[in-house]
Amino acid sequence: KFPWDKADITDNRVTEFIQWQKRKSTRIPKDFKKFSQRLLRMFRRMMDPKPSKRDPITEVNKDLNDRGWRLRIQRKPQKREEPAWDAPKEPEEMDRKAKQAKKQRVQEWIL
Numbered sequence: 001k002f003p004w005d006k007a008d009i010t011d012n013r014v015t016e017f018i019q020w021q022k023r024k025s026t027r028i029p030k031d032f033k034k035f036s037q038r039l040l041r042m043f044r045r046m047m048d049p050k051p052s053k054r055d056p057i058t059e060v061n062k063d064l065n066d067r068g069w070r071l072r073i074q075r076k077p078q079k080r081e082e083p084a085w086d087a088p089k090e091p092e093e094m095d096r097k098a099k100q101a102k103k104q105r106v107q108e109w110i111l
Helices: 012-021 037-046 057-065 091-110
Strands: none
Touching: 037 057
């Protein structure tokens, strides 16, 4: 899902994205600041206003399958206390769950 409902030029978020897309502004659009530089480059190529300039799906899939890209997720610390009887989770399990959650968020955002 895009950060806007409709690609309307009167929407400030769309205008901000287009300015960044055309490299008329170096400021990253507010809704895109959470992404890494590598992912931003992929979005810039994938979401070009001119369909003929957009990356083909094979390039997008290649980028998505590359383990080098990462999201910069800015999370607020949770103030939830763990009950004393809960055993600490294994680091491998936590890493696996975090990676799955990240992948799902990216796929939901892109699709």
